[in-house]
Amino acid sequence: MNASYAPDRLELMAVPGIPMVETGDNLADLIGQALESNGLVLQDDDVLVVAQKIVSKTEGRLVRLSDVTPSEEACVRANDTGKDPRLVELMLGESRQVLRERQGLLIVEHRLGLVMANAGVDQSNVDTGCALLLPEDPDRSARVLRRALRDLTGADVGIIISDSIGRAWRNGTIGHSIGSAGILPLADLRGAIDVFDRPLQSTEVAIADEIAAAASLIMGQASEAKPVVLVRGFGPLHSTLDSRALLRPREQDMFR
């Protein structure tokens, strides 16, 4: 029961000065340097939201399309959707199941359990002729980054790896948490009471998704290149749960 997580005030700020990252770069060091050069000192309970893209890049998830040989299924689906067969091959390799396809679009269940367009395979903000896959395990990426930042700064922060993802019934993408560590992903309000002292009907709030959506307002989507956002104002929201808690189990999904 975490009904009182909501602070009265929150600040969101870009952490400027993160350079273009490459495979093998140490993200914690880069973030630490950027914070320091901006006079920002991490505090316990701060949350850092980090764009999936720079996590994936440092983890070497950039794939050269010329290295990809499309399967027969990839060629068929590429033909159906008008996409590059090599991109489709990458998408299929990242997916458990294709849920829908249409011109320019494959909607899949990603191997991480995310339902999303094009399996998160992305060509914007990456080198020409390449495509970027989601991190192997974004929750692990978040845990690793959290530990490294604690070693570096002494601060016990929450980490959210965010990505812009579309929704079933609404236009536009919004930031979602695809990996997290040290921050409650889902507040369970069962047993909480309303202003009339009666039990609340709604049960769970996807806090980590709300934080990722908020940070996305700072990150923007285009050339701003602000991949790290500091969110300050929460009290302790520690949790050993990670963002897998946000995935609706397939057997409870009524819209797949």
Next chain:
Amino acid sequence: MNASYAPDRLELMAVPGIPMVETGDNLADLIGQALESNGLVLQDDDVLVVAQKIVSKTEGRLVRLSDVTPSEEACVRANDTGKDPRLVELMLGESRQVLRERQGLLIVEHRLGLVMANAGVDQSNVDTGCALLLPEDPDRSARVLRRALRDLTGADVGIIISDSIGRAWRNGTIGHSIGSAGILPLADLRGAIDVFDRPLQSTEVAIADEIAAAASLIMGQASEAKPVVLVRGFGPLHSTLDSRALLRPREQDMFR
């Protein structure tokens, strides 16, 4: 093309001191008084996020269940779902179509176009024996509030009416914009460029939903009773579009 909407810093703060509202209360006056008593002065381009619940209450959308006579369909669906037939009657009255039903849950297309559980009919934080419906026209509510606050304070602010809504594939609700005025609901990035000066692949960002999600972190869901959140830091994001722009047209919906 609105690629550069993203500010480097945003502040979110509760506007304390909004009383329990009743039908006919003037929301602009109540918000104006709460702002003033907290020393907050509205500025141009501030965004106020207002919980649907207090908008609905002031607009008299509270229904006494003893006044509701369930139809035959409502009784059948109540039996199927284990819900109160009078609540189901209200839900059907607010819906264009029932999309799914199961124990304790109806998922509908609301008459406003929103796909949501229980047609937004809510019993938490409302008088016993009553249920609260969504505003008749939340975009209009937002426009009216925006104008009244401009008359009252001189400031040209954006208004978002927010509600906590579940998602198809993810656990937990998050704040969504169900009505808005004076704030761009959807940033169209087609034509924007990435850091390599190439066109971006992703096209639209649901800014108003991201703002509503951010504000929900402050509002909480339980007894906090913080129904108004001030979001400060955006540049001009004026728009004549309202939150209907966030609804995916039915013919483009692949998951209904």
